[in-house]
Amino acid sequence: MEDSNNNLENFFRDRFNQRIEPQDWNIPDNEVWDSIASEINKEDKRRRVGILPIILVGSSILLSLFMGIDNYNKSKSIASLQKELQECSNQTVISNGDDNTVKKDVKNEVKSQDHASVAVNAHNQSIQLTSLDNSGSDKKISKKNKSSKASAPNIINTKNKEIELNNFQVMDLNEPLEVSNLASRIPAQMAYLPSLNNNFLFKQNSSLSLELPVVQENLPPKLKSNNGFSFGPSMQYIFWQDKVKGSFNNPLEGLLVKEETLPSLALGLALNKKINDHLVLNTGLMYYQRNQTSKYEINLPYSTVDEINVGSEFENKFSHSLPTGLGDINTNLVLSRSINSPVTNNENVYLDFSLQNHVSALAVPLMLTYHMKEMGNGFFFQGGIMNEFIIHNEIREVNTESHHTFVKDKSINVDYNTSQINKFNTSAMIGIGYEKEILKGIGISLSTNYGFALTNTFATPNYQHKIDQLGLQMMVVKKI
Amino acid sequence: MDNQKIKLCIEGNRVAQKELYEAYKVNLYVLCQRYFSDLEDAKDALQEGFVKVFRDLHQYDEAKGHVSSWIKKVFVNTCLEKLRKKKIDFQKIEDYDHEVVYESGILSDLNLKDLTKMIQKLPTGYRTVFNLYVIEGYNHLEIAEKLGISESTSKTQLMKAKNMLRLKLEDVFK
Numbered sequence: 038m039e040d041s042n043n044n045l046e047n048f049f050r051d052r053f054n055q056r057i058e059p060q061d062w063n064i065p066d067n068e069v070w071d072s073i074a075s076e077i078n079k080e081d082k083r084r085r086v087g088i089l090p091i092i093l094v095g096s097s098i099l100l101s102l103f104m105g106i107d108n109y110n111k112s113k114s115i116a117s118l119q120k121e122l123q124e125c126s127n128q129t130v131i132s133n134g135d136d137n138t139v140k141k142d143v144k145n146e147v148k149s150q151d152h153a154s155v156a157v158n159a160h161n162q163s164i165q166l167t168s169l170d171n172s173g174s175d176k177k178i179s180k181k182n183k184s185s186k187a188s189a190p191n192i193i194n195t196k197n198k199e200i201e202l203n204n205f206q207v208m209d210l211n212e213p214l215e216v217s218n219l220a221s222r223i224p225a226q227m228a229y230l231p232s233l234n235n236n237f238l239f240k241q242n243s244s245l246s247l248e249l250p251v252v253q254e255n256l257p258p259k260l261k262s263n264n265g266f267s268f269g270p271s272m273q274y275i276f277w278q279d280k281v282k283g284s285f286n287n288p289l290e291g292l293l294v295k296e297e298t299l300p301s302l303a304l305g306l307a308l309n310k311k312i313n314d315h316l317v318l319n320t321g322l323m324y325y326q327r328n329q330t331s332k333y334e335i336n337l338p339y340s341t342v343d344e345i346n347v348g349s350e351f352e353n354k355f356s357h358s359l360p361t362g363l364g365d366i367n368t369n370l371v372l373s374r375s376i377n378s379p380v381t382n383n384e385n386v387y388l389d390f391s392l393q394n395h396v397s398a399l400a401v402p403l404m405l406t407y408h409m410k411e412m413g414n415g416f417f418f419q420g421g422i423m424n425e426f427i428i429h430n431e432i433r434e435v436n437t438e439s440h441h442t443f444v445k446d447k448s449i450n451v452d453y454n455t456s457q458i459n460k461f462n463t464s465a466m467i468g469i470g471y472e473k474e475i476l477k478g479i480g481i482s483l484s485t486n487y488g489f490a491l492t493n494t495f496a497t498p499n500y501q502h503k504i505d506q507l508g509l510q511m512m513v514v515k516k517i
Numbered sequence: 518m519d520n521q522k523i524k525l526c527i528e529g530n531r532v533a534q535k536e537l538y539e540a541y542k543v544n545l546y547v548l549c550q551r552y553f554s555d556l557e558d559a560k561d562a563l564q565e566g567f568v569k570v571f572r573d574l575h576q577y578d579e580a581k582g583h584v585s586s587w588i589k590k591v592f593v594n595t596c597l598e599k600l601r602k603k604k605i606d607f608q609k610i611e612d613y614d615h616e617v618v619y620e621s622g623i624l625s626d627l628n629l630k631d632l633t634k635m636i637q638k639l640p641t642g643y644r645t646v647f648n649l650y651v652i653e654g655y656n657h658l659e660i661a662e663k664l665g666i667s668e669s670t671s672k673t674q675l676m677k678a679k680n681m682l683r684l685k686l687e688d689v690f691k
Contacts, residue, residue: 045679046651053551053652059543061630069564070538074531081529231617271557447557 079433093222098228112477150202245483265311267480272319273303279329279362280490294309296362298329298504303400307512314411319404319419327396327504328433329363334387339372339444342382352447362502363394363430364457370437371447374510378443392451393434399426404466413480416471423488423506425462430455458495464506465489478516485509523584527575536572540587545592547633551648552596554637593653597663600645603627627689635685643678650675 277298305323310319337355344351355370368390374380404421408414432453437446470484490503525533545566545689549559577587636644645664649655650671655663657671666689 045682047683049632049636049647049651050654052627052629053547056631057547057629061545061628062546064542064546065560065563066542069542069560070535070664072564073538073567073571074534076564077531077534077571080568080572146600260643 078447093301101504109476134273141175161357165269185247213450264517267309267311267514267516269307269479271305271307271323271510271512273305273323273508273510274326275301275303275325275414275509277301277327277329277451278507280503280505281362282315282501282503290376293413296329296502298327298362301325301327303508306399307514309406309514311412315408317406317408317417319402319406319410319421321402323400323402325398325400327398329362329394329396329504331392333359335390337372337386337388338383339374339380339386340382341380341440346376347373347389349398358373360388360495360500361392361421361432362494362504363396363432364454365497366392366432367452367479369450369452372439374444380443384441384444386439386444388440389436389438390449391434391436392432394429395429395431395433397429399428400424401426406470408472413472413474415473417484418470419466419468419470419486421462421466422491423466425464427458427460433471459493462490462492462494462504464490468508468510470510482512482514483510484512520579523574523577526571537570538567541588545588545604547629548589548592549596550633551636551652552593552600552645554641554644558599562596562599564593566592569595571608589653593649597645600641603641627686631689635682639681640676642674643681646671646674647678647682 193428249449268494277300279296279298281296302322303325305321307319307321308320309320339353341351341353344353350373352371352373355368355372357368357370359368370388372386400422401424403424404419406417406419408417410416432451433447435451437449439446466486466488468484468486470482470486471483472480474480486508488506488508490505493501493503522536526537542563546563547557547564549562550556553559553562559583570588573591575583581587636647639647646660649660649663650657657668657675658668660671661668665676
């Protein structure tokens with residue numbers, strides 16, 4: 038008995054480990070390979086699309102980090118500038134010596150002080166550095182020139198001389214006097230000065246004068262944001278609500294069990310424009326994918342009269358048109374049964390049929406936000422429209438499952454015309470949210486909004502399909 | 518199939534992938550037919566198996582054996598997965614307690630196609646355990662884990678499968 042067992046096992050094992058002759062087997066050649074190649078293409082496509090959200094999320098994080106660091110550095114620089122301007126608002130440098138002396142003196146006295154913090158008066162080919170103490174009286178700083186000519190404080194006045202301070206640019210007034218020329222010579226931070234408290238450059242008695250009025254304690258808010266624009270990454274998690282209206286104009290009327298759309302992750306960029314302290318206009322661009330599943334329960338009277346004999350079984354073909362959120366699809370279903378199965382004519386065959394509509398879309402919101410306090414701080418309400426542009430749509434994942442004991446679902450093909458969908462959709466949006474400035478000039482906002490679909494994704498005279506949306510959004514924006 | 522070709526397959530080169538398909542399709546189609554009584558199911562398994570092979574080929578570790586063994590494992594798992602979806606009920610399969618002792622010499626007259634047909638005619642549970650134990654070489658513990666059954670069920674199914682095959686062989690040579 039044991040030997041017999043082993044013999045049988047060894048026999049089968051050996052036979053199946055031997056070389057198999059292809060001619061003995063009817064290999065479904067091109068048909069199978071075509072299906073495999075098509076599946077691999079789909080997998081590749083899915084993999085590529087799958088990476089996109091990761092890239093977008095990664096880019097958003099990097100952008101946020103970069104903006105944070107950039108903002109931190111600028112804040113530091115502005116604070117330092119602010120401090121120095123304040124210190125130097127009481128200082129006057131008067132030039133009346135030779136170049137070497139001027140260079141030495143000013144370097145010694147001003148040292149690390151920023152060029153922008155110094156007010157210079159070059160007169161009679163000499164420079165003298167003086168400062169004012171808190172009481173306003175002159176205090177001489179220059180070691181060379183002890184004269185205390187503070188008659189024209191806060192004025193640069195040079196004549197045929199090159200003056201070079203720590204960070205000052207060499208200024209030769211023999212050159213034609215042009216604002217663009219000056220701008221290039223003024224160190225970076227100096228560029229802020231003309232915008233402060235209406236400073237201005239002017240030409241006076243063939244000499245260049247830069248007036249530096251007393252700098253106020255605090256810099257005006259104009260330094261932070263002048264144009265009212267803010268920009269940054271945004272992310273939204275969207276729940277979709279399918280709304281189906283009407284009836285199906287085909288033999289499967291009433292058999293649609295469920296049409297539901299899975300939540301989507303939308304990634305993109307937001308651009309805001311401040312209108313006034315309370316009102317902000319929001320726009321931007323978002324990308325997302327939407328997967329909608331349509332489930333049908335099909336009850337088919339199986340006709341044995343229309344059967345075709347295929348080898349050891351009978352086949353029966355059924356064609357139907359089914360409405361989905363992306364348009365009508367035509368299905369070609371093949372059911373089969375074994376020749377000996379006891380199926381009678383018109384016997385009901387129950388099938389589950391499901392398919393997935395896949396959509397890639399770009400959305401452009403146009404919203405108006407009302408801030409309860411002011412932009413960048415506190416709660417806000419918003420309303421507007423969301424415009425959706427469908428850039429790609431297809432039918433995926435078509436499945437059937439027969440519940441009949443003897444009739445099985447052999448194959449199903451779906452014909453779908455991608456152009457029947459409405460490629461442009463609009464929704465009316467309302468929402469509330471909260472915004473907080475996390476770093477200087479950078480705000481984070483969390484909001485929730487609901488969109489009432491104003492257009493149908495697909496409609497026929499008898500059938501309309503639209504999708505409402507509920508979004509949870511997070512934005513990080515930086516004033517630009 | 519050399520390593521260069523496998524690399525090309527991983528990179529998604531369709532020509533290399535077609536070559537791999539051509540090289541293994543016959544053996545793997547026979548393997549699929551051993552697990553499914555229905556040719557359409559076997560064809561589906563062949564397709565699904567190759568898609569999985571091309572998708573997961575980057576996971577193949579050369580140090581762990583030849584690529585053909587890895588591919589075979591992928592196919593066996595694909596077939597089992599498909600069978601699981603069809604819900605094999607090992608407990609409800611009718612009992613064949615008939616013990617038959619058969620002379621082994623006569624078996625050599627049967628070709629591979631006949632043997633495959635015989636295996637195909639076994640009930641799903643018997644067929645699956647028989648394939649896994651006798652042809653693929655898994656032990657009962659491994660089979661039990663793979664199929665979510667007890668070791669004793671696996672042993673019983675194998676014994677019954679062999680008895681049934683003996684009966685079938687008896688019929689052939691009557």
